Amino acid sequence: MCLAVPGQVVAIVDGDQQLATVDLSGVRRSVSLACLVTPDRPIEQWVGRWVVVHAGFALEELDVAAATETLTWIDRLTTPA
């Protein structure tokens, strides 16, 4: 139920309704950005960004640098096997 999938915002569909097209690994869907758009981050600024989508809504922005950090963390640990 709480499944959410990463996707990239590719275009604005309807600025007033806060709807955008998000590319979810090749599948394009109309997704609401109502949880992300704020006065200082208007909808136009979201094109190109990565978000995580659940039940037709972008839940949160995906922090690309943090994702890389999670993936490379193991490289810093040096426990002998």
Next chain:
Amino acid sequence: MKFVTEFRDPASVAGWVREIAHLAQRLDRPVALMEVCGGQTHTIFKHGLEALLPETVELIHGPGCPVCIMPRGRIDDAIALAEQPGMIFATFGDALRVPGARGSLMQAKARGADVRVVYSPLDALTLAQTHPDRPVVFFGLGFETTAPAVAMTILAAARAQQANFSVFCNHVLVVPALEFLLQASGLRLDGFIGPGHVSAVIGTDPYQAVVDRYQKPVVVGGFEPIDLLQSIWMLLLQLVEGRCAVENQYHRLVKPEGNSPALAALAQVFTVREQFEWRGLGSLPRSGLAIAPAFAAFDAEQRYCLPSQASEDSPVCQCGLILQGKLKPWECSAFGRGCTPDHPLGACMVSSEGACAAYYKYGHGGPRSPMAAPRRFAEASARPPLQSELAR
């Protein structure tokens, strides 16, 4: 798939398994960790992660499957709504096959009710707009991950003055369930893997009270194999170092303070119920959401007369104990015999995130048996079989 497949990399999985084994050795006592969310349970079974862990690290599957904790009486109410004259009843697919006293929504549909599966609550609002002459009710269920989508949809319905649209609200809250497990159920636990997508909404701050009060570490974790292994490693490290804190493994998505537009919508549209009934856990104080009086026009519970009768689970079904982490699916006498995903006796066998269904789909043998895990990461799990496994 970007931001998914990288988090399944076998070499990295093997590395984390090695680090976990190292910490478990230093800890030198058995520990029980609970993954709270059903989505995490699904990942653990799908990728066979349990078989990769040291014998001393046990995973307990938590109550974080909103379909599984829905009491039968609420399913009966949903069916009563779906059978109202002219009604279009819109629901997520997960809820279709959950058995109530009078069967499931799927069976109500077969009897003629107009039950439609939607991907988003916004799709249900669109149905109301395209069928202005018919009432449309959306079956709102889920934790704080899903509740903002429903709150935003009710706000959109209010803006559009969509008079034929309402929501049957069954949203539940994660933290009261954790408190119940720690306080009332007497379950022995050493720490929690917190639910990542719930936490994207509520943040990591709400877990601080759990940590302070019960002295159990919480690591908010993601949903891919590396996320879960790293979360387990972070919990073990806290236990080894004698620390107890809220930590955030899923920091690519989760902020300490959560998502403020989503939280604002929740506060505006919902109020917290004094009590809400959970299947298997009983009535928990301040654990569920109702639609606030200002939005009563969109509250199906107020617009329609519902039977709202408690109804007992099937006597053989042990979902209650499964949801409290006290029983493993294969220990239920009906598992795989009277109860399968095609003919579920209880909700834990319905949703793919229910422990029974996940276990049925990905392993049939028993705890840690060679069949219990697909061994996707065979190179990481090369340990000699245990005597108990050979005997089975």
